[in-house]
Amino acid sequence: MVRISKPDKRFACLKTKTLAEADIKERYDLQLRADMMNPFHIFNLGPPTTTVDFKNPQTFGKLTGSNEPLSTAWGGQPHIDLMVRFSW
Numbered sequence: 001m002v003r004i005s006k007p008d009k010r011f012a013c014l015k016t017k018t019l020a021e022a023d024i025k026e027r028y029d030l031q032l033r034a035d036m037m038n039p040f041h042i043f044n045l046g047p048p049t050t051t052v053d054f055k056n057p058q059t060f061g062k063l064t065g066s067n068e069p070l071s072t073a074w075g076g077q078p079h080i081d082l083m084v085r086f087s088w
Helices: none
Strands: 015-024 028-037 079-087
Touching: none
Parallel strands: none
Antiparallel strands: 015 028, 028 079
């Protein structure tokens, strides 16, 4: 039996890559590359509190923290790697 479960909350993860290559006088090659993890600053927030306290109603619906992983590859802090390669 296969069970498909729906996650309780949204989890965003985005990576993108840009590459440019140029030949210089048929002998030299120049390559520029940029790898970006989470380029649109989409953070994965934790779930809100669901308990009701009538003595302190400001605590209802507050975010409990973040579910951000430590890795930038899974929706953490934005990160860009730049690389330049010159070959002959």
